[in-house]
Amino acid sequence: MLQAPPGTRDLFEPEIHLWQSIEQTVRRVMALAAFSEIRTPIFEPTDLFARGIGEATDIVGKEMYTFTDRGDRSLTLRPEGTAGVSRAVIERKLLGGGGILRLWYMGPMFRYERAQKGRQRQFHQIGLEVLGCATARADAEAIALAQQILQELGIAHRTVRLNSVGTPEDRHVYRAALVDFFTPHQDKLDPDSRDRLTRNPLRILDSKDPQTQAIAADAPKLLDFLGTESRAHFDQVRSHLSDLGVDYVLDPTLVRGLDYYTRTAFEIQSSDLGAQSAVCGGGRYDRLLEQLGGAPTPAVGWAMGMERLVLLLEAQRGAIASGVEVYVVSRGGGAEAQSLVVAQNLRQQGIATELDLSGAKFDKQLKRASQSGATLALILGEAEVAQGVVQLKHLRDGTQVVVPWAEVVSHVQETLPAGWAIAKSGTLPT
């Protein structure tokens, strides 16, 4: 039996409606804030991620879908969006000699991991990046927009966790202090944390092991190691967030997993998610573009997990109307031929029309008509064809009228309840 690869899934009704409405909200909020969409390739040179995300990270170390193409290039399915966007900005000189660029994106990402609740191998992210701006206002705006999207989607129980991870220089000093602190206790650390002592000491701080946590409580705090500029920047971000009415909690243990973050790091979590509680994560990455060969460019951004949004919204998802206004029923050669023409005429006038192709008996087709949620059933049999008319049946009250072909469209337009033209706007009712 052929099946989809592990950690991937097919999306279709009714869940797909939820995706569409999320996408719609995102587009709207991004447009309101003057962000423009960017679509970058699904795969990029492996080196882009290795250099951008960091050789030592789990993503690069064990989670990338890497392959060699027929031209002997090493390519990788993108595990996240920021590296590709940064590459595009550099390569296309989107920032020119300066200025500020606001971009957003949405699309699939790939990481080779064991699937669990809220985590897939192919997953989808919505992301936002502000490039060319070092001020704390950019950080605050980015975080506020994430909150606005979540708010408008109706996601409750959100917590913003905020931290500053300083500059690489700050962290270098802090890292040494941490190693000094933990080394005498290393026998008492859990195995994972002992391993992290050499690989990534900062990670020990958010270990879930109780004994490790007890030890870590007295560890030096990263915030105490921030340089004066990082400190000032952090204070400004906090001040702006207060001005914006964005609630947050300081979390000194919040360390993002990607090497490129500097200063601001934040995460928005929901208590309704299970083990993978973060629905949005991001921060500032002032060194990334330079590291990728571009001009030094301060930047800040975030990414949201689509699957996690969907998970949060699924509980509150109601029944979704099909959007069909007219259901066309026909039986017999001439009638079936004419039904095709009638359906086309209706659609060309923006009336959502479903054509029953089964050729089954009228009672079967009418049953489906009422199940479809359509307002009207348009009935065409040999008798109607002989007279050049159709029967238009109002499925709510059961009334039925005979309408000549030439008047079908106008009659339907008059009969449909106000709001039918929603089909013309290209949006489905949600």
Added chain:
RNA sequence: GCGAUCGUAGCCAAGUGGUUAAGGCAGAGGAUUGUGGUUCCUCCAUUCGUGGGUUCGAUCCCCAUCGGUCGCCCCA
């Protein structure tokens, strides 16, 4: 990569070491020939994820394998 747990039709879901694997939904056909969410009848898994093994005999026991789910690691 590690751990736990599960895998019966499109979906939900009973079931037992032994002739024909409940039921429900959906679907198809029909109940005097063309009219709907009701009712009634009929049909719809040579087969219980896959491959081995134990057994006279396995869907039910064992092993492997492939998937799902939840968790660890890590992350959106």
